[in-house]
Amino acid sequence: MSKCSILIIEDEKKIQVFMGKVLKRQEYRVLYADTGAQGLDIIRSQCPDIILLDLGLPDMNGDDIIKEVRRWSSIPIIVISARTAEREKVIALDLGADDYITKPFGTSELLARIRASLRHSSRLRADANHYQTSYRHGNMTLNFSKRLLTVGAAEVHLTPIEYKIVACLAQNSGKVVTYSSILSNVWGPYADGDNKILRVNMANIRRKIEADPAQPKYIFTEVGVGYRMAEDETDNS
Ligand code: CA
Numbered sequence: 455m456s457k458c459s460i461l462i463i464e465d466e467k468k469i470q471v472f473m474g475k476v477l478k479r480q481e482y483r484v485l486y487a488d489t490g491a492q493g494l495d496i497i498r499s500q501c502p503d504i505i506l507l508d509l510g511l512p513d514m515n516g517d518d519i520i521k522e523v524r525r526w527s528s529i530p531i532i533v534i535s536a537r538t539a540e541r542e543k544v545i546a547l548d549l550g551a552d553d554y555i556t557k558p559f560g561t562s563e564l565l566a567r568i569r570a571s572l573r574h575s576s577r578l579r580a581d582a583n584h585y586q587t588s589y590r591h592g593n594m595t596l597n598f599s600k601r602l603l604t605v606g607a608a609e610v611h612l613t614p615i616e617y618k619i620v621a622c623l624a625q626n627s628g629k630v631v632t633y634s635s636i637l638s639n640v641w642g643p644y645a646d647g648d649n650k651i652l653r654v655n656m657a658n659i660r661r662k663i664e665a666d667p668a669q670p671k672y673i674f675t676e677v678g679v680g681y682r683m684a685e686d687e688t689d690n691s
Contacts, residue, residue: 461502463493490514530571540678570628628685
């Protein structure tokens with residue numbers, strides 16, 4: 455099997471070097487770009503398997519790179535963002551970024567994001583029936599064909615809306631899913647943009663699946679952005 459190639463578009467040398475070291479140790483092939491223009495060149499000529507993209511580049515806005523790439527490719531893009539920039543993250547995700555990672559980040563967080571995005575993109579390419587048969591993390595299992603959620607030995611009774619929310623997050627496990635993306639996925643494209651109905655449903659879901667809803671183990675809140683379900687453990691090979 456050929457190595458996965460990862461392109462890092464980042465003008466801060468320190469961060470570029472840190473990420474490069476971590477990724478090479480995991481046997482990824484690493485490509486580097488210091489500017490947006492260089493990044494786009496490499497994307498077109500080398501077709502990397504995944505892109506790590508800093509939004510603040512010297513020559514262009516990272517958002518413009520996402521827009522450009524999404525015109526012709528679904529290569530996973532993970533945005534590298536500052537801690538408080540919720541708005542920036544939501545915009546990048548709405549433009550087609552797959553996920554984001556917040557500076558400063560550690561090795562395990564970086565690798566988990568990459569793993570989740572690569573797994574998701576390879577699943578999208580695979581046979582639709584093969585897309586996913588079940589999700590498991592810790593004691594929780596979701597069987598998509600039976601629409602059955604269990605925590606330990608107990609079956610969890612979800613309303614149809616709650617099920618759709620959980621299934622949407624599980625199919626994207628390990629990745630952030632924005633409020634607007636969940637709303638349109640569950641309630642349809644004309645869904646009210648108000649998050650309140652989603653928050654109410656999420657509170658009910660957490661009461662049913664989390665031992666302590668204030669300290670969730672399965673579904674995490676990404677403040678101002680959306681929710682992230684813990685990474686699927688059924689096929690982390
Ligand atoms: Ca920068």
